Amino acid sequence: MKKALKWIGIVLGSLIGLLLVVLLGLFISGSSRLNKTYDFPPSNLTIPTDEASIAFGKHRAEVLCEGCHGPDLSGVENWFSAGPLGTVDSANLTSGEGGVGQEFQSDEDFVRAVRHGIDPEGKPIFMPAVISGANLSDEDLGAIIAYVKSVPPVDHITHGNNFTPLAKIMLAAGILDKLPVEAVSHEVHVTAPEPGATVEYGEYMVNTNDCRVCHGLNLNGGPFPDPTIKVISPNITPGGALANWSEEDFYNTIHTGITPEGYGLNPSLMPWKDYSNFYDDELKAIWLYLNSLEPLPQYAK
Numbered sequence: 001m002k003k004a005l006k007w008i009g010i011v012l013g014s015l016i017g018l019l020l021v022v023l024l025g026l027f028i029s030g031s032s033r034l035n036k037t038y039d040f041p042p043s044n045l046t047i048p049t050d051e052a053s054i055a056f057g058k059h060r061a062e063v064l065c066e067g068c069h070g071p072d073l074s075g076v077e078n079w080f081s082a083g084p085l086g087t088v089d090s091a092n093l094t095s096g097e098g099g100v101g102q103e104f105q106s107d108e109d110f111v112r113a114v115r116h117g118i119d120p121e122g123k124p125i126f127m128p129a130v131i132s133g134a135n136l137s138d139e140d141l142g143a144i145i146a147y148v149k150s151v152p153p154v155d156h157i158t159h160g161n162n163f164t165p166l167a168k169i170m171l172a173a174g175i176l177d178k179l180p181v182e183a184v185s186h187e188v189h190v191t192a193p194e195p196g197a198t199v200e201y202g203e204y205m206v207n208t209n210d211c212r213v214c215h216g217l218n219l220n221g222g223p224f225p226d227p228t229i230k231v232i233s234p235n236i237t238p239g240g241a242l243a244n245w246s247e248e249d250f251y252n253t254i255h256t257g258i259t260p261e262g263y264g265l266n267p268s269l270m271p272w273k274d275y276s277n278f279y280d281d282e283l284k285a286i287w288l289y290l291n292s293l294e295p296l297p298q299y300a301k
Contacts, residue, residue, distance in 0.1 A: 023169055025172075026168075026169040026172040026173055027165050027168050027169050027172070029172035030167070030168030030169055030170075030171040030172035031168050033124070033171060033172065033179065033182075034123075034124060034161075034163065034168065034171070034179070035123060036123065036124065037121065037122040037123055038116065038118050038122045038123075038124070038181060039122055040112065040116050040118075040186050040188070041188050042108050042111075042188075043108065043111045043115065043138070043188050043189060044108070045107065045108075045111055045138055045141065045142045045145075046142065047107045047142050047145050047146050047149070048142055048143060048146050049146065053142070053143045053146055054143070054146050054147050054150055055147075056140075056143045057142075057143035057144045057145070057146050057147030057148070058147045059277065059279070060140060060143060060144050060147075061073070061144055061147050061148065062274065062277040063209065063274050063275060063277050063278060064129065064132075064133070064144070064208075064209065064210075064274075065093070065129075065144070065148070066274060067271045067273075067274040068090045068127075068129065069090050069091065069092075069093050070090075072094070072151070072152075072154050073092070073093040073094055073148065073151055073154070074092045074093075074094055074096065074099070074154035074156040075089060075090045075091050075092035075093070075098075075099075075156055075158040076089065076090045076158075077089045077158060077159075080126075080226070082167075082226070082227070082228045083228065084164060084166050084167075085163065085164055085166060085167040085170070085176075085227075085228070086161070086162045086163040086164040086167050087162045088126050088160070088161050088162070089158035089159050089160060090127075090158065091125075091127075091158060091160070092154065092156045092157070092158050093148050093151075094148075094151055094152065094153045094154045094156075095149075095153040096153035096154040096155040096156065097153075097155040097156070097157060098155065098156050098157030098158060099153065099154065099155075099156070100113070101148075101149065101153065103119075103120065104120060105120065107145060110145045110148070110149075111141065111145070113125060113127070113130075114129075114130065114133040114134070114136065114141060114144075114145075115130075115133065115134050115136070115141065115184075115186070115187070115190075116130070116134070116181060116184065116186055117130035117134075117179065117180035117181035117184060118181055124179045124180070124181045124182075125160075125161075125180070125181075126161045126163075126179070126180070127180060128180060128210075128213060128225060129210060129213075130180035130181070130183075130184060131180055131183055131184060131210070131212075131213050132207065132208050132209060132210045132211075132212070132213060133208070134184040134185065134186070134187070134190075135190060135204070135207045135208045136190060136192075136208050137190050137191055137192035137204075138189055138190060138191070139192070140192065140208070141190075176227065177225070192204050195281070195282075196281055196285065197281045197284040197285050197288065198285055198288065199285070199288045199289050199292045200289075201282075201285040201289075202284075202285035202286045202287070202288050202289025202290070202292075203289045205278075205282055205285055205286050205289075206219070206286060206289055206290070209275070210271075211236070213225055214233045214269075214270075215233045215234070215235075215236050216233065216299055218237070218296055219235070219236050219237050219290070219293065219296075220235040220236075220237050220239060220240065220296035220297065220298060220299050221233045221234050221235045221236075221240070221298050221299035222299045223301075224269065229269070231269060232299065232300070232301070233269075233299075234298070235296065235297070235298040235299065236290055237290065237293045237294065237295055237296045238290070238291055238293060238294075238295040239294075239295030239296040239297055239298070240296075240298060241259070241261070242290060242291070243295065244260070245260055246260075247284070247287055250283070250287050251280075251283055251287075253265070253272070254272055254275050254276055254278065254283060255272075255276045256272075257270075257272045257273070
């Protein structure tokens with residue numbers, strides 16, 4: 001009996017030891033990915049200085065940036081808080097104390113952050129909007145950078161990423177999504193269709209405004225990108241509720257946060273308050289594009 005118990009103890013000890021080795025290996029791999037240094041060719045964008053471009057950059061920032069970085073772009077503490085996985089503060093984008101305007105030494109630093117998802121040292125940043133921001137045209141990205149550089153400085157020190165060992169293990173194991181730098185195509189230059197109420201421009205707007213991040217690559221819904229929120233996003237192809245909406249219903253939903261069915265959108269899940277800043281032609285273009293899609297069934301696990 002004692003001999004059997006001894007062998008059971010040896011086997012269990014070996015299994016625990018093996019598990020610890022595997023976990024250590026995953027932790028090292030996850031940590032390595034978070035600290036990997038990348039180098040991409042410069043885009044050499046010309047950042048505009050004219051008032052019209054800065055005004056357009058402000059408009060795009062109201063939709064794309066303020067939801068995560070705050071109305072004054074000074075960053076939000078605990079913007080992502082996932083308990084055992086850690087926390088993330090969104091960056092202070094201004095030139096005040098703690099802001100990237102003091103850290104970034106060139107316009108290319110801003111470009112690398114948005115288009116490639118890396119900091120000035122070439123290391124990954126955790127900014128999910130990179131998935132969409134990488135699709136911004138040179139002109140749009142230049143206008144946004146011009147506006148961000150023009151905003152008043154705000155002193156606000158944020159603390160970036162604070163991922164736990166568990167998060168690093170899950171990242172290496174493939175349980176968490178890829179880092180933004182690992183997921184985008186890293187185009188050096190990007191063009192956009194002519195702005196206007198067209199299907200083509202609507203596709204561009206969808207691709208640059210996080211629609212696919214939340215509603216899935218095919219826009220027929222999917223798991224919410226924050227793994228701690230167990231929500232399946234709705235289908236926004238003509239195979240979903242959109243099939244029963246009019247164009248006016250779509251506009252009213254974006255502007256009021258209330259669907260034609262009387263359902264109130266949760267602004268922490270669907271940033272309708274940010275999207276209410278879209279120009280009318282931009283909303284119409286998005287509507288036209290969504291209605292041009294193949295009707296797909298609602299995503300379900």
